[in-house]
Amino acid sequence: MELKKPGVAGTLESSDIMVTLEPAACTGIDIDLQSAVEKQYGRAIRNVITDTLRELGIHSAHVLAVDKGALDCVIRARVKTAAYRASEETDYRWREAKP
Amino acid sequence: MRQLRRTMLYVPGNNAGMIKDAGIYPADCIMFDLEDSVSAGEKDAARFLVYEALSTLDYPGKELVVRINDLSSRLGMDDLEAIVRTGKAVIRLPKTECAGDVLACEAQIARIEQENGIEVGSTGMMAAVESAAGVLNAKEIAVASPRLIGIALGAEDYVTDLRTNRSPEGIELLFARSMVLLAARAAGIDAIDTVYSEVNNEEGFRAEVRLIKQLGFDGKSVINPRQINPVHEIYTPTRKDIEKSLAIMEAIAEAARRGSGVAALNGKMIDKPVVERARYTLELAQAQGTLQKEEERIWQTLT
Numbered sequence: 001m002e003l004k005k006p007g008v009a010g011t012l013e014s015s016d017i018m019v020t021l022e023p024a025a026c027t028g029i030d031i032d033l034q035s036a037v038e039k040q041y042g043r044a045i046r047n048v049i050t051d052t053l054r055e056l057g058i059h060s061a062h063v064l065a066v067d068k069g070a071l072d073c074v075i076r077a078r079v080k081t082a083a084y085r086a087s088e089e090t091d092y093r094w095r096e097a098k099p
Numbered sequence: 100m101r102q103l104r105r106t107m108l109y110v111p112g113n114n115a116g117m118i119k120d121a122g123i124y125p126a127d128c129i130m131f132d133l134e135d136s137v138s139a140g141e142k143d144a145a146r147f148l149v150y151e152a153l154s155t156l157d158y159p160g161k162e163l164v165v166r167i168n169d170l171s172s173r174l175g176m177d178d179l180e181a182i183v184r185t186g187k188a189v190i191r192l193p194k195t196e197c198a199g200d201v202l203a204c205e206a207q208i209a210r211i212e213q214e215n216g217i218e219v220g221s222t223g224m225m226a227a228v229e230s231a232a233g234v235l236n237a238k239e240i241a242v243a244s245p246r247l248i249g250i251a252l253g254a255e256d257y258v259t260d261l262r263t264n265r266s267p268e269g270i271e272l273l274f275a276r277s278m279v280l281l282a283a284r285a286a287g288i289d290a291i292d293t294v295y296s297e298v299n300n301e302e303g304f305r306a307e308v309r310l311i312k313q314l315g316f317d318g319k320s321v322i323n324p325r326q327i328n329p330v331h332e333i334y335t336p337t338r339k340d341i342e343k344s345l346a347i348m349e350a351i352a353e354a355a356r357r358g359s360g361v362a363a364l365n366g367k368m369i370d371k372p373v374v375e376r377a378r379y380t381l382e383l384a385q386a387q388g389t390l391q392k393e394e395e396r397i398w399q400t401l402t
Contacts, residue, residue, distance in 0.1 A: 009144050015116035073155035074115045077147040084143060092177060094150070094184050 001056045007086025010070075010078035017070035019049070019078045021086045022062040029053055029060065035067035048072050052079040101386045102162060103127040104249060104289050105318040105334045106327045111136035112145035112165075122158040124324040125331065130164040133178050134193050142174050146181050153185040164225060166191040170204055179204070183211040189223035189248060194256065196232045201243035208246070222246065225291070229253030230260045234275045237282035247288050251320065252279045254293035265296075267303055269310065280315050289317040298323045308333045336384045344377035344384075345394060348401045 003023040010018040024030060031046050038045075049063055052075070063079075070078070084092065108126035110117050112133045121129045131152075137145040149165060165188045167178035182188055192204050204224065212219045224246040228234050234257065241250045252275055258264055263271045276292065283290035292311040295304045308330050311319060319330055336344070346364055351374050354362035362369045381398050384390050390398060 011115070013114075013116060015119050017115075070115060071119055071156075073151040074119070074148065077144070077151040080151075081144040081147045090143075092180065094181050095154075 001058050001083060001087045001089060003058065003061055003083070003086040004088050005086055007082040007084070009081035009085060010074075012066060012068060014068050015070060015074065016068050017045075017075050017078050018066045018068075019075075019082045020064040021053075021079075021082045022064075023086070024060045024062045027060045029058075029063065031063040031065060033065045033067065035065075037067070037069065044072075045070075045075060048075045049079055052076045053083065056080065056083050058083060101382045102248075103318070103383075103386045104162065104291060106330045107164065107251075107291060107318060107320045108324065108327065109136070109294065109320060109322045112149045113137050113141045115148060118148060118152045119156075122156070122161060124327055126161070126321065126324070126327050127318065128162040128164055129158055130166055130191060130320065131188070132166045133174075134166045134168050142168065143177075146178055150181040150185060153182070153187045163188040164191050165189070166193055166227075169194055170200070170207070176207065179207050180211060183208050183217070183222050184215055186217055186221070189225055191225040191227060191251070193227050193253070194229050194233070195226040195240050196228075196230060197236045198239040198243035201226055201240055201247065205244045205246055220246065223248045225249045225251060227251040227253045228275075228279060229256035231257070233257075234278050237278045238285060241282035241286035241288060247286070249289035249291050249317070250279055250283050250286075251291040252276060252293045255296075257293075267306075269307060276311065276314055276316070283317075284315070290315065292316045292319040294320045294322050295326065296322065298325065301325075301329065305329050305333065331387075334383070335387055335389055336380045340380050341384050341390065341394060344380040345397055347373060347377040348381065349397070352401050 003021060006020060006022045008020045010016050012018055029050050031049055033042055033045060035045060045067060049065060053061060104127055106126040107128040107130050108124060110121045110129055110131050112131050131149045133145050133149060165182045167190055168174035195201060208222050209219050212222060224244060225248060226240050228237055254265060254272055257275055258271055280290045295307050297303060304326060308319060312333055321327055347369055350362040350364045350369055
């Protein structure tokens with residue numbers, strides 16, 4: 001998946017996270033995280049963001065994430081939404097169901 | 100044990116906080132909404148959020164339902180592709196107009212199940228009728244698929260279609276409610292009533308719940324957690340109901356031992372319809388956990 005333009009998803013409401021993805025010139029995922037719980041969970045949040053982007057085949061991006069106490073599943077959902085919006089793709093690839 | 104559907108709590112599909120907290124309320128069912136409560140520009144976000152939540156979070160003891168967008172749009176198809184794969188939720192089809200709508204949805208669900216190694220037929224469905232055509236076709240809709248667990252009335256669109264509005268007494272909904280209920284009973288599925296929008300009017304809400312219970316509905320869609328307990332209170336059989344129902348079941352069991360299908364209790368004849376009502380009361384009480392230990396024991400020996 002290729003990021004073509006900035007993509008934003010999520011809100012600044014409690015339990016949510018607002019994720020902005022921008023195409024980056026150089027390789028690597030660079031995350032600017034703002035969170036009240038950064039000291040305790042910053043690394044975990046960054047890992048969820050990075051893993052989700054890699055699953056989508058994105059290896060280079062600038063990420064701005066403003067966290068308001070989001071669960072991992074919320075972080076994944078917002079990163080995916082922002083990625084599809086930034087890549088202008090609407091052919092969604094859902095994980096195959098577990099047998 | 101009977102699946103309770105007294106309350107179906109609406110949760111807007113793009114609200115992360117409400118999705119996180121939905122499980123802490125005592126509603127029997129949680130309905131994640133991808134349709135009217137989600138703005139056009141956020142449909143993708145809500146779909147990803149509900150998909151990820153269903154794939155990850157547990158809502159113990161709750162029946163989970165997802166209201167998808169109309170299948171005539173690409174949105175509805177994308178919703179189905181995502182939600183059926185989770186294998187966790189009943190699909191609620193909005194604005195059902197005829198049996199063909201149910202069959203079209205069912206065919207897509209079956210395809211997605213097959214493509215993903217999910218047992219074909221394992222995903223349940225609910226149909227919501229929200230128009231004059233839908234109400235008039237309720238009978239054929241309710242029997243259209245064995246996947247259907249219930250049929251629901253969506254009153255806001257329905258009254259708009261009728262060119263009227265909702266009144267406190269709900270006279271404008273009487274025909275639709277009766278149709279939906281009869282269709283559900285003829286098909287052997289549940290009937291779920293529409294929402295009550297005035298969250299601060301508890302008295303009006305309780306009056307409406309008493310009305311739909313008396314009509315025979317299995318439950319009601321609720322839009323605020325505050326509406327859950329009043330519904331449960333009204334739907335809970337009283338001690339007197341439970342004791343009377345147990346006495347009826349004991350009397351008929353005793354009659355059966357004597358080779359008779361009819362019994363008498365306190366001078367009143369007990370026959371099949373009386374027994375069916377008593378059985379329903381006890382099933383409801385058992386599912387709600389309101390049977391006392393001794394009553395539970397007696398009920399088990401009778402079933």
